[in-house]
Amino acid sequence: xxxxxxxxxxxxxxxxxxxxxxxxxxxxVFRGREPFGRFGPVPLVRFGPFGRHLIGLRGIVSALAxxxxxxxxxxxxxxxxxxPLRVARDALRRGAGEVLRLFGIGTLGGLAALALIxxxxxxxxxxxxxxxxxAALFLAASAGMVAVALALGRSVNRWAGLPEPSPLFDLAxxxxxxxxxxxxxxxGWAIVALFGAxxxxxxxxxxxxAGSPWSLADFQPAEEVxxxxx
Amino acid sequence: xxxxxxxxxxxxxxxxPTSDLAARIVQAVSxxxxxxRRWRRVGLAALASGxxxxxxxxxxxxxxxxxLPAAGSLPDxxxxxQWITAFLAAPQEALVDLADSAIAWExxxxxxxxxxxxxxxxxxxxxxxGGLARLxxxxxxxxxxxxxxxxxx
Numbered sequence: 001x002x003x004x005x006x007x008x009x010x011x012x013x014x015x016x017x018x019x020x021x022x023x024x025x026x027x028x029v030f031r032g033r034e035p036f037g038r039f040g041p042v043p044l045v046r047f048g049p050f051g052r053h054l055i056g057l058r059g060i061v062s063a064l065a066x067x068x069x070x071x072x073x074x075x076x077x078x079x080x081x082x083x084p085l086r087v088a089r090d091a092l093r094r095g096a097g098e099v100l101r102l103f104g105i106g107t108l109g110g111l112a113a114l115a116l117i118x119x120x121x122x123x124x125x126x127x128x129x130x131x132x133x134x135a136a137l138f139l140a141a142s143a144g145m146v147a148v149a150l151a152l153g154r155s156v157n158r159w160a161g162l163p164e165p166s167p168l169f170d171l172a173x174x175x176x177x178x179x180x181x182x183x184x185x186x187x188g189w190a191i192v193a194l195f196g197a198x199x200x201x202x203x204x205x206x207x208x209x210a211g212s213p214w215s216l217a218d219f220q221p222a223e224e225v226x227x228x229x230x
Numbered sequence: 231x232x233x234x235x236x237x238x239x240x241x242x243x244x245x246x247p248t249s250d251l252a253a254r255i256v257q258a259v260s261x262x263x264x265x266x267r268r269w270r271r272v273g274l275a276a277l278a279s280g281x282x283x284x285x286x287x288x289x290x291x292x293x294x295x296x297x298l299p300a301a302g303s304l305p306d307x308x309x310x311x312q313w314i315t316a317f318l319a320a321p322q323e324a325l326v327d328l329a330d331s332a333i334a335w336e337x338x339x340x341x342x343x344x345x346x347x348x349x350x351x352x353x354x355x356x357x358x359x360g361g362l363a364r365l366x367x368x369x370x371x372x373x374x375x376x377x378x379x380x381x382x383x
Contacts, residue, residue, distance in 0.1 A: 105365045112358035118351050122343070124336045205366065214366055 002160040006173070009180035013067075016048075016183040017059030049182045049192040067179050074146045074171055081143075084209020088147035088202045089154065099198065106144070106201025113137045137200070140208070144199020145192075149174030273364040280357025286350030293344045 046053055051066040053059065078085055092099060113133055120130030150167065153174025157165065178195055182188040207214060287294065317324035 101365060105362060108358045108362040108365065112355055112362055115351050115355035115358060119355060122336075122340055122348075124333075127336070204362070214363075 002157070002162065002173075005156060005160075006176065009176045012180040013063050013183050014060055016185060017054065017056060017063065048185065048188045050179060050188075053183075053185060063179075063183060067176070070179065071172060071175050074149065074175060075168065077143060077146050078150075078167060078171060081209060084206070085143070085147055085150060087206050087209045087211040088144065089150040091202050091206050092147060092151035092198075093155070102201035102205055103194075103198050104201065105205050106141075106197035106199065109200050109204045110137065110141070110197060140203045141196040141200045143209075144201070144203040145178065145195055146171070146199075147202050148195050148199045149178050152177055269364060269367055272360055276357045276360025276364060278357075279353045280361060283350045283353030283355070283357055286346050286353060290344055290347040290350060293347050 050070065051062055054062045092102065114137075117130045117133050117137075120126060120133065123129075150170050151174065153170030153172065154165065156173055156177070157170055162169075178192075181191045184191065203209065313324060313328065316327070
């Protein structure tokens with residue numbers, strides 16, 4: 001079963017490289033004249049979230065390179081932040097209701113961050129904070145997607161009856177599934193946006209993997225807190 | 231008596247309960263109900279604010295499109311390399327030029343943006359933050375032992 005899922009992901013990646021040439025004219029209406037401004041008139045739909053849709057063998061090798069980069073950078077993150085990523089992964093495995101709540105948190109968090117970035121552009125001296133917030137938003141969503149890939153891989157491995165859990169293999173499998181879905185032309189953007197919102201949600205809900213609640217309890221005087229806890 | 235009852239009885243404190251225990255329980259329940267009502271109001275206000283902001287953004291959409299060129303007119307790679315060359319040649323003048331262009335960019339953005347659009351972004355921000363807080367507070371357990379869990383404000 002596990003082999004079947006891996007083969008299916010590889011087929012999606014290979015097909016996305018070969019089928020793009022055939023389907024590209026269908027998406028002509030979505031072509032942006034100059035989506036990246038000064039970078040030239042490159043049709044927006046020719047790009048996927050994890051790289052440009054190249055045709056044929058070049059596309060497959062490009063996908064391999066892209067997946068290798070994403071996997072290795074995720075492995076590095078796994079070794080640098082093992083506990084926060086475990087906390088985030090575990091938060092994703094508490095049922096469908098909880099996943100839906102995390103998705104809502106991620107969507108609202110992303111919306112709030114984007115609106116704050118827009119407002120920050122008007123606060124002249126504080127404008128650099130908008131750039132910091134943009135970077136933080138990207139990093140949080142990326143880290144969250146690593147947690148999503150871990151949780152997805154763990155669930156599939158458990159479902160397939162894999163005896164010994166390995167975070168590296170969980171990440172490889174979960175990452176492959178996310179990567180294959182992201183390679184689907186046009187729809188890949190929407191799929192990655194959904195996973196990104198979920199990832200951002202889990203990062204916010206677990207307070208960047210700390211697992212502690214969002215709280216202002218530290219502002220309470222010590223004796224008041226001890227009285228409340230008694 | 232069965233084992234379960236023995237276990238429960240063994241958990242009871244040996245000393246009698248304090249006289250104000252009942253009053254404190256009633257007060258705690260009342261505080262919890264108030265907090266729940268307060269968060270419900272926060273949720274409704276966030277929803278109203280978010281919807282209002284969304285409507286304002288939709289109504290001033292053409293205005294937003296007009297502002298986009300100003301927002302997107304950040305320096306590109308060639309102008310950056312030109313600026314670095316100028317900075318290496320005359321740092322003071324290059325910094326003054328940079329400040330001038332930053333002020334011009336900010337002025338273009340601030341003057342280009344309309345009141346409705348700005349109000350829409352503010353309302354949307356407030357609504358999104360309120361909704362976020364409302365969703366985060368749901369993490370608090372409802373079994374009465376809520377210390378250290380959920381959002382405390």
